[in-house]
Each structure stands twice: as structure tokens, then as C-alpha cells.
Amino acid sequence: MAQTGTIGDKVFRTILVIAAAIILVIVVTIIFMMVWNALPTIRNFGLGFLTGREWIPADNIFGALPFIYGTVVSSLIALVISVPISVGIAVFLVEQAPKKISTPIGFMVELLAAIPSVVYGLWGIFVLAPFVRDYLGVFLEKYFGWLPLFQGRLTGIGMLTGGIILALMITPIITAVVRDILEVVPTQQREAALALGATKWETTQIVLGNAASGIAGAVILGLGRALGETMAITMVIGNSPQISASLFEPAYTIASVLAANFADATDEIYLSALIEMGLVLFLVTFVVNAFAKLLVMRVGSNIKHA
Amino acid sequence: MFIKTISIFLFFGVALGLACSGQPVGQSNGSTSTSGGAIRLQGSGSTFVKPMMDKWTSEYGKLNPNIKIDYQSTGSGAGIKTIQNQTAEFGASDAAMTDDELKQAPAEIIHIPVVLGAVVMTYNLASVKQPLRLSPELIADIYLGKIKKWDDEKIKKENPDVQLSATDIVPVFRADGSGTSDIFTDFLSKTNPEWKEKIGRTKNPQLPPGVGLGGKGNEGVMGQVKQTPNAIGYVELTFATANNLPTALVKNSSGNYIAPSGETVSNAAAAMSSKMPDDLRFEITNSEGAEAYPISGIVYVLAYKDQKDATKGKSLADFLWWAIHDGEKFVKDLNYAPLPAEVVKKTEVKINSMISGGKPLRQ
Numbered sequence: 107m108a109q110t111g112t113i114g115d116k117v118f119r120t121i122l123v124i125a126a127a128i129i130l131v132i133v134v135t136i137i138f139m140m141v142w143n144a145l146p147t148i149r150n151f152g153l154g155f156l157t158g159r160e161w162i163p164a165d166n167i168f169g170a171l172p173f174i175y176g177t178v179v180s181s182l183i184a185l186v187i188s189v190p191i192s193v194g195i196a197v198f199l200v201e202q203a204p205k206k207i208s209t210p211i212g213f214m215v216e217l218l219a220a221i222p223s224v225v226y227g228l229w230g231i232f233v234l235a236p237f238v239r240d241y242l243g244v245f246l247e248k249y250f251g252w253l254p255l256f257q258g259r260l261t262g263i264g265m266l267t268g269g270i271i272l273a274l275m276i277t278p279i280i281t282a283v284v285r286d287i288l289e290v291v292p293t294q295q296r297e298a299a300l301a302l303g304a305t306k307w308e309t310t311q312i313v314l315g316n317a318a319s320g321i322a323g324a325v326i327l328g329l330g331r332a333l334g335e336t337m338a339i340t341m342v343i344g345n346s347p348q349i350s351a352s353l354f355e356p357a358y359t360i361a362s363v364l365a366a367n368f369a370d371a372t373d374e375i376y377l378s379a380l381i382e383m384g385l386v387l388f389l390v391t392f393v394v395n396a397f398a399k400l401l402v403m404r405v406g407s408n409i410k411h412a
Numbered sequence: 413m414f415i416k417t418i419s420i421f422l423f424f425g426v427a428l429g430l431a432c433s434g435q436p437v438g439q440s441n442g443s444t445s446t447s448g449g450a451i452r453l454q455g456s457g458s459t460f461v462k463p464m465m466d467k468w469t470s471e472y473g474k475l476n477p478n479i480k481i482d483y484q485s486t487g488s489g490a491g492i493k494t495i496q497n498q499t500a501e502f503g504a505s506d507a508a509m510t511d512d513e514l515k516q517a518p519a520e521i522i523h524i525p526v527v528l529g530a531v532v533m534t535y536n537l538a539s540v541k542q543p544l545r546l547s548p549e550l551i552a553d554i555y556l557g558k559i560k561k562w563d564d565e566k567i568k569k570e571n572p573d574v575q576l577s578a579t580d581i582v583p584v585f586r587a588d589g590s591g592t593s594d595i596f597t598d599f600l601s602k603t604n605p606e607w608k609e610k611i612g613r614t615k616n617p618q619l620p621p622g623v624g625l626g627g628k629g630n631e632g633v634m635g636q637v638k639q640t641p642n643a644i645g646y647v648e649l650t651f652a653t654a655n656n657l658p659t660a661l662v663k664n665s666s667g668n669y670i671a672p673s674g675e676t677v678s679n680a681a682a683a684m685s686s687k688m689p690d691d692l693r694f695e696i697t698n699s700e701g702a703e704a705y706p707i708s709g710i711v712y713v714l715a716y717k718d719q720k721d722a723t724k725g726k727s728l729a730d731f732l733w734w735a736i737h738d739g740e741k742f743v744k745d746l747n748y749a750p751l752p753a754e755v756v757k758k759t760e761v762k763i764n765s766m767i768s769g770g771k772p773l774r775q
Contacts, residue, residue: 161618163618164617228635232639235639259580263640345625345626350622355622366587367589370490370589372493372513
């Protein structure tokens with residue numbers, strides 16, 4: 107450790123170390139407590155818990171696969187919809203829009219981020235679900251009905267609506283972060299590109315290339331919220347633990363099953379199963395994040411070679 | 413040195429985790445402390461009884477300004493958990509505690525019926541004006557996915573005058589563990605062998621894959637039925653009445669189709685009260701009364717027979733006594749059903765059996 111000489115510096119350093127250590131303590135404690143409380147189901151079901159497709163608490167049958175599927179797929183739908191829109195908004199705000207427009211639009215994006223998720227959920231039931239049932243779903247069924255994704259009973263409540271709600275919820279986050287990242291790309295780069303005769307589109311490509319790893323980080327942040335989102339998606343996804351190819355069918359996410367059942371789980375094994383679900387969510391988030399980090403590294407190195 | 417510091421913190425973290433996990437939840441009685449001379453009672457549980465409890469606690473508070481009763485609606489299961497863990501003075505549940513649940517409690521818990529409720533079948537069929545008539549077999553077949561269309565012969569047979577179209581039925585169920593589901597599945601288990609075998613009586617029914625949509629809470633089911641044409645769902649009577657939603661007539665064990673109302677629910681309890689056991693734990697589903705609504709249930713307040721704190725115990729016993737007598741006049745306004753006289757009598761005995769330090773709390 108470097109010598110600094112004064113007591114003040116030592117105190118300062120100790121405070122910082124404590125601050126950093128607290129986060130570690132919290133993470134380790136949470137994981138430990140969850141594993142500890144999930145032990146009954148881990149012992150009873152082992153890996154079968156992760157691969158089981160049936161979830162019948164009354165008969166003590168617990169399989170998490172439909173929930174893992176629901177969580178991952180709904181988040182993927184959210185990303186597919188949200189990323190192009192978010193990046194588009196951010197590029198427009200930073201690269202194209204005059205200040206008079208970009209300030210109010212930026213403000214509106216931030217406003218969206220502040221809406222509580224239960225409001226999104228209610229809006230989902232009363233506005234989005236009927237829209238999906240009467241228009242969007244009908245359209246998809248008509249033109250893309252040959253895909254198994256868009257077949258089956260169309261009720262407006264299901265995986266697709268869940269994914270759209272999530273997309274709406276993560277768009278402000280991704281947009282805000284991408285905007286901040288684009289803003290710190292040096293203006294000289296844009297000027298240099300323009301000076302070399304690049305069009306606006308080509309300039310934007312260069313800017314986006316340089317901001318790629320930051321954008322990927324923004325997407326991961328959004329993904330994190332999508333994976334863990336509870337209230338809104340519980341209200342529109344239909345809460346039925348099944349794995350169906352159709353996006354019209356109801357599904358169930360890990361966060362939803364926890365929110366719906368945690369307070370009412372009186373049975374020890376049931377409670378333990380729910381806690382293990384929490385652990386699985388932890389794991390899914392971790393794997394997805396690690397995967398995304400790898401992706402960022404790949405993208406980063408590709409750009410350097412280009 | 414840096415790493416060493418962190419590892420020490422890690423060690424403490426793990427130690428802390430161990431210490432926490434070893435301790436049972438809810439040993440503290442922080443929420444139940446007496447402050448400033450006022451007596452505070454804490455209760456939690458059934459969401460269904462929340463509006464009733466709010467009315468009672470506020471009216472009772474007017475009469476007894478020194479007693480403050482808080483009721484949190486956390487769900488029946490959570491109500492059972494709080495009373496087991498002794499984190500509140502009383503719990504409330506739409507279903508009686510099971511033998512297993514009673515065993516997990518440190519002392520004897522008594523069941524005090526306070527009010528009755530009904531689970532109604534509500535539906536979203538724009539073209540249907542008169543109430544649907546449903547038998548238990550129809551309800552079970554719809555929720556088992558055996559009847560898929562509204563114009564199914566079996567439905568038409570019971571509803572000859574109703575205009576039904578060939579649309580898909582969308583059954584909506586409760587996704588969260590709930591007393592409502594318990595009453596609903598108890599009724600179907602009693603009346604339909606296939607239901608009993610495949611799903612049974614449970615707070616968490618799991619329908620065959622792809623059959624239904626799950627809503628969270630009565631509000632969630634309500635919202636989905638309201639928003640989804642051709643949907644059918646089960647909710648507590650209060651929610652359907654408050655939302656002006658249609659409710660189906662359900663066939664009871666005497667073969668009559670009965671509309672849910674405070675009166676028909678009270679009939680269900682009255683017809684069964686002679687069979688009520690001493691601990692008052694029983695069901696009034698599929699009741700024998702000719703005018704009884706068959707999907708009815710009892711809301712219980714759960715409390716320890718032997719109260720640790722005599723002052724609070726007395727307040728609780730007095731409050732419950734008031735609730736089943738003077739408090740009954742608020743019941744109908746809120747779309748609940750009052751206890752029939754015979755049940756009130758048995759409940760009085762139960763309340764009078766509450767003791768503290770070996771002495772009865774009332775008298």
C-alpha cells in the first residue's frame with residue numbers, strides 16, 4: 107500500500123474500502139441466504155428443478171423451466187423491439203435534432219422512466235392488450251401466421267403483450283444512457299468525418315462504431331430491468347407456466363411467480379422452491395450479463411481491427 | 413492488505429448471514445407495542461375481508477378511541493404465516509387452517525368466523541343479457557379445457573334461451589395462492605370426480621397447459637375478464653357487484669340454480685351449521701340448503717386461545733364480539749353476508765373461551 111503520510115488520507119482510504127466492501131458483503135449475504143433457504147428443494151430435486159416442465163405446488167412438483175423460458179423470451183422480445191427504437195431516438199437527439207426539439211423529447215423520455223410499473227401494467231391490461239388482440243395480433247396472424255410464433259388463441263394477454271410492455275419500460279433507460287454516451291464521443295471525430303466528405307449517415311456510423319461498447323452496456327442495463335420486472339408483466343403475461351412456441355399464448359416469468367405467490371407460501375418446501383426460483387433468476391441474470399459482456403468484448407476488438 | 417481487509421468483511425458478511433438464518437422470523441413484537449396509553453392491535457391476512465375490516469376498525473375506533481386496530485391485507489396464506497410466527501395479534505383467512513398448519517404454531521389457535529363470502533362466476537359475453545346458468549360439471553369442464561366453445565351442446569342444454577356464439581372460451585384463474593381459489597376448487601372437488609383427481613382442492617390450482625389465463629388478485633382476474641371478450645373468471649362477490657359485472661346462477665346440490673347474494677350465502681351457512689364441528693373449521697361449499705348458493709365460504713379471524721398480553725387479549729376479544737353483533741349491520745352494505753344466528757351462537761362460545769394467564773378474557 108502506498109505511503110501517504112497523513113492520517114486524513116488513511117481515514118479517507120478506510121472509508122472507501124468499507125464502502126466498497128459493503129457491496130460485496132451484501133451480495134455474498136444475499137446469495138448465501140438464498141442458497142441456505144433453498145436447500146430443501148435443491149436437495150430434493152437437484153438439477154431436475156431447472157429442467158422440470160411441471161409446476162404443481164399442491165402436489166409438491168416444482169419445475170422451473172417454463173419460468174426460465176418465459177423470463178428469457180419476454181426479455182428478448184423486449185430487446186428486439188426496444189433496442190432499434192432506443193438507439194434511433196438517441197441518435198436523433200444527439201446527431202440530428204436541433205436543441206429546441208431535443209430538450210423536450212429528452213425530457214419526455216426521462217418522464218417515461220419515472221412512471222411506476224403498476225401504471226404500465228394497468229395501461230397494459232386496458233389499452234395494450236385490446237390493441238394486440240384486435241389489431242396487432244390480427245395483423246401478425248394474417249401475414250405471418252405461417253410462423254408457429256403467431257398461431258393459436260389470441261386473447262391479447264400473453265407473451266407478446268408482456269414483451270411489448272417490457273420494451274416500453276426499458277426504452278427510456280436505454281435511450282438515456284445511449285444519448286449520454288453519444289454525447290461524449292468527441293466532436294472532432296464528426297468534424298473529421300464530415301471534412302473527409304462523409305455523409306451524415308456515414309458520420310453516424312463512425313460515431314456509433316466508437317460508442318459500440320457503451321451502447322452494449324446500455325442494452326445490458328435495459329435487459330437487467332426487463333429480466334427483473336415484476337408488476338407490469340404479471341398483469342399482462344397471463345401467468346400460466348407453459349412453454350409454447352406461440353407468442354399469443356400466456357406464459358409466466360420468474361419475477362411474476364415470486365410476486366404472485368411469495369406472500370402466500372405457507373409450506374416450507376413451496377417457500378424453498380420460490381427462493382430457489384429467485385436464485386435461478388440471479389443465475390439467469392448473471393449468465394445473460396456475462397454473455398453480453400463477452401459480446402461487448404468481441405465488438406470492441408472488431409472495431410479496433412477495422 | 414487491501415485484499416485482507418475485504419476478506420475480513422466477507423467473513424463478517426457470511427457470519428451475519430448465518431446468524432440471521434438461524435433465527436426464526438417474527439420473534440420481535442415491535443409492531444405490537446403499546447404507546448401513549450392507547451392499545452394497538454395488529455392484524456393481517458385475507459385481502460377479501462379488507463374492506464370489511466377497514467369499516468369495522470374505523471367504527472370500533474370511534475366507539476373506543478383508546479383502541480387502535482390496524483389491518484393489513486397481505487393474503488390469507490400470509491395471514492396464517494403471521495399468526496404462526498406471532499408477528500400480529502390476529503390473522504384472517506378465507507379458508508380454515510389445515511391440521512398441518514395448526515401443528516406448526518407454537519400454541520392453540522382458534523378460528524372465529526366473522527363474515528361470509530361467495531365466489532361468483534363472472535363472464536364477458538356482450539350478446540348475453542340474461543344470467544348464464546352453470547352446473548358444477550360445466551364449470552369443471554370449462555376449467556379442465558374439455559368445453560372449448562361457448563356454443564358447446566352442454567352449455568346450450570342448460571341455457572336453451574341464451575344466444576351463444578361459436579367463440580373460444582377464455583377461462584381466467586387466480587395465479588397467486590388465494591382463499592378464493594381454495595373455495596372454488598373445494599366446490600369442484602366435491603362435485604366432480606375428475607376435477608378432484610386432476611386438480612383437487614388447492615389455493616394454487618394448475619389448469620392443464622394452455623387452458624387459461626392467470627390474474628393476480630381479485631382485481632387481476634376482474635381486469636382480465638373485463639378486457640377479454642368471451643372470458644369467464646371466478647372472483648369474490650364484492651368485486652363483481654362493485655364492477656356491475658354479470659354473475660352466473662350456479663346449480664346447487666338440490667338442483668336449483670341460485671344467484672349469489674348475501675342472503676343465499678347466509679342460507680348456505682345456515683343449512684350446514686348443524687354439522688359445524690367444535691373448532692368451527694368447516695366448509696359451506698355445495699351446501700344442502702334448497703336456496704343456498706353453493707360456492708360460499710367463511711372468513712375466519714385467527715387468534716391464540718391463550719393470549720400473552722391480557723390487556724390486548726381483552727381488547728381483541730371485545731372487538732370480535734362487537735364485530736359479530738353490532739358490527740353485522742355494516743356487512744350488507746359492503747356486499748358480504750352475515751353469519752346466521754346458529755353460527756353466531758357457536759362463535760360466541762369460541763370468543764368466550766379466550767384466556768390469558770389462566771383467566772377468561774371476557775366476563
